[in-house]
Amino acid sequence: MINLEAIRHSLSHVLAEAVQKLYPDAKLGFGPAIDNGFYYDFDIKDKIGTEELEKIQSAMKKIIKNKVKRFNHETMPIDEAIKLYSDKGEIYKVELIEELKAKGETEVSIYRQESWSDICKGPHIEKMGDIPKNCWKLDRVAGAYWRGDEKNKMLTRIYGLAFESLEALEEYIKMREEAQARDHRKLGKELELFMFSDLVGKGLPMLLPKGATMRRVLERFVIDEEIRRGYEHVITPVLGKVDLYKASGHWDHYQDSMYNPIDIEGEQFVLRPMTCPHHFEMYKGKPHSYNDLPRRFAEVSPLFRFEKSGELSGLIRLRNFTLADAHIVCTIEQLKDEFKAVLELLKYIMDTLGISDKVWFRASLRDDTKDKYVDNPKMWEFSEKLLIDILDDLGWKYEVALGEAAFYGPKLDIQIKNVNGKDDTIITNQIDLVLAERFDMEFTDRDGQKKRPVIIHRSSIGCLERTIAFLIEHYAGAFPFWIAPVQVKLLSISEKLNDYAEEVYNKMFDAGIRVEKDVRDEKLGKKIREGRLMRIPYLAILGYDEKESGKITLRNRDTGEQASYSVDEAIDKMILMDRKKSNTLII
RNA sequence: GCCGUUGUAGCUCAGUCGGUAGAGCGCAUCCUUGGUAAGGAUGAGGUCACCGGUUCAAUUCCGGUCAAUGGCUCCA
Numbered sequence: 001m002i003n004l005e006a007i008r009h010s011l012s013h014v015l016a017e018a019v020q021k022l023y024p025d026a027k028l029g030f031g032p033a034i035d036n037g038f039y040y041d042f043d044i045k046d047k048i049g050t051e052e053l054e055k056i057q058s059a060m061k062k063i064i065k066n067k068v069k070r071f072n073h074e075t076m077p078i079d080e081a082i083k084l085y086s087d088k089g090e091i092y093k094v095e096l097i098e099e100l101k102a103k104g105e106t107e108v109s110i111y112r113q114e115s116w117s118d119i120c121k122g123p124h125i126e127k128m129g130d131i132p133k134n135c136w137k138l139d140r141v142a143g144a145y146w147r148g149d150e151k152n153k154m155l156t157r158i159y160g161l162a163f164e165s166l167e168a169l170e171e172y173i174k175m176r177e178e179a180q181a182r183d184h185r186k187l188g189k190e191l192e193l194f195m196f197s198d199l200v201g202k203g204l205p206m207l208l209p210k211g212a213t214m215r216r217v218l219e220r221f222v223i224d225e226e227i228r229r230g231y232e233h234v235i236t237p238v239l240g241k242v243d244l245y246k247a248s249g250h251w252d253h254y255q256d257s258m259y260n261p262i263d264i265e266g267e268q269f270v271l272r273p274m275t276c277p278h279h280f281e282m283y284k285g286k287p288h289s290y291n292d293l294p295r296r297f298a299e300v301s302p303l304f305r306f307e308k309s310g311e312l313s314g315l316i317r318l319r320n321f322t323l324a325d326a327h328i329v330c331t332i333e334q335l336k337d338e339f340k341a342v343l344e345l346l347k348y349i350m351d352t353l354g355i356s357d358k359v360w361f362r363a364s365l366r367d368d369t370k371d372k373y374v375d376n377p378k379m380w381e382f383s384e385k386l387l388i389d390i391l392d393d394l395g396w397k398y399e400v401a402l403g404e405a406a407f408y409g410p411k412l413d414i415q416i417k418n419v420n421g422k423d424d425t426i427i428t429n430q431i432d433l434v435l436a437e438r439f440d441m442e443f444t445d446r447d448g449q450k451k452r453p454v455i456i457h458r459s460s461i462g463c464l465e466r467t468i469a470f471l472i473e474h475y476a477g478a479f480p481f482w483i484a485p486v487q488v489k490l491l492s493i494s495e496k497l498n499d500y501a502e503e504v505y506n507k508m509f510d511a512g513i514r515v516e517k518d519v520r521d522e523k524l525g526k527k528i529r530e531g532r533l534m535r536i537p538y539l540a541i542l543g544y545d546e547k548e549s550g551k552i553t554l555r556n557r558d559t560g561e562q563a564s565y566s567v568d569e570a571i572d573k574m575i576l577m578d579r580k581k582s583n584t585l586i587i
Numbered sequence: 588g589c590c591g592u593u594g595u596a597g598c599u600c601a602g603u604c605g606g607u608a609g610a611g612c613g614c615a616u617c618c619u620u621g622g623u624a625a626g627g628a629u630g631a632g633g634u635c636a637c638c639g640g641u642u643c644a645a646u647u648c649c650g651g652u653c654a655a656u657g658g659c660u661c662c663a
Binding site for chain 2: 533
């Protein structure tokens, strides 16, 4: 049986040996197996580019050629190991061994391939000959901070792909290429959904008419649904005084993600990175009784967050984005039911968008060892337990992520994988027992006493831009009828049918269907091709027969089948489909 | 921000081992009035991302900047 992990791990050692052969000064960092191969980090003076990568790959092949060369497992007293690696100048390895020693270890495990060796737990294959032929290749070079900490030196990381066979490797590479075909950035351009401009600025997306239509559809959907569920929709400014964020604590905890203040007549304003303080001020605009609670302030809220240039990515990471945001102010007794209701709304939205199968839940809790969190252990204990209880009550599966909480409370995140296989948060909700205190929010309880409410921060459909990105990738641009920016396109087979196209167009347009017409002097085949490339749910063919019978022939995007309907019947069915938000085309 | 890669027409891309550029699609005009994934012809369109340097000559070589992208950090 092939132990893939051992192969990957062994290849990382081969990589390290090859690099140190070519660059004797290179110092070793970490070199683990990962889920598509392996990497090794080096502290290396020379620039490693594509050419160097090829040389390293050749050097690796030379090492592997010696099929009988073995990976021998040895152990060594820990002080001897420290001396050995100190003598070699392997400062990073020494750091690791010192740490093992501090933990009470007395010896270390070493794998040796003849003259080259590395401290390592294993497992490894026995000998070079156990590496399947051509099952691996070096992939790319990247920078990576020592121990993943920005404050440390950046090392050179070399990634390699490795699988159990050449076929598996080729399959993986092919899969990766195919995934790129549904990349929202590529489809966004092809389907004319959004664009960026250097003059406007990076991370600042512009939704083109079709993208804006999609966003409007999602926005209306979510606003209507929220209002139905007792939310009050509000509109607040995208700027706020610095003092507002000092009051909320964001100025202390979140300043790295905020833009520099703007001076207006001597007062300092910032572009808002979140909406909560605005909503809190709104809550405080009048006194509240327990009878008024919960109050659920919702807003489709443009936000501005500073992201380092290298962190931007299509519509997924932006500097200006729009969050379907809300803040629920309620009593602590109401908290559990309110949070459950939020989760039920989320489930409904995921189901409606058709992405329930793709998402998973993450309980993001505090990590005691980090100091970014509000210091109130009792509060944390209560809110984290509450979150877990709610999830367990609902019977939802979730994973726990320590250190992913907000500074003021635990989060329930909804996670999704993008086309490159990376996890992203699509929606996040927080339980907050802190900010009501900071903003001095209160309500009068039935006993006449002033009390503190608690707050739920939640999103419903996430950031519209990011959600749109995932929808593009999930559907590969072939959106459900109710989301599709263009729902039907009318294709006249000749200019002589253009008057009929105009007539049908007006009927559909008046019925609220998102309809386009193609009345150019082009062949039908060409119009169909272009309509299909745009993934339009229905192409309606208008020829002499159709005109005569007052019908249209609809071609179904998903099945490729086509059938004729009277215009009124087609409109009725389309209105129904739109209203039901169905993911299948019913005619 | 850092490490690597990339930047040629609106789009997708070719090309120039240094002598200022091409294709297809798109666009405009004309012909064609055509029934299921590209009908034909003609034409317009490029400071080869930007700024410097080397050179008789730079889109090509070198340096810097900007932007995109794969990682790292961060994150909705």
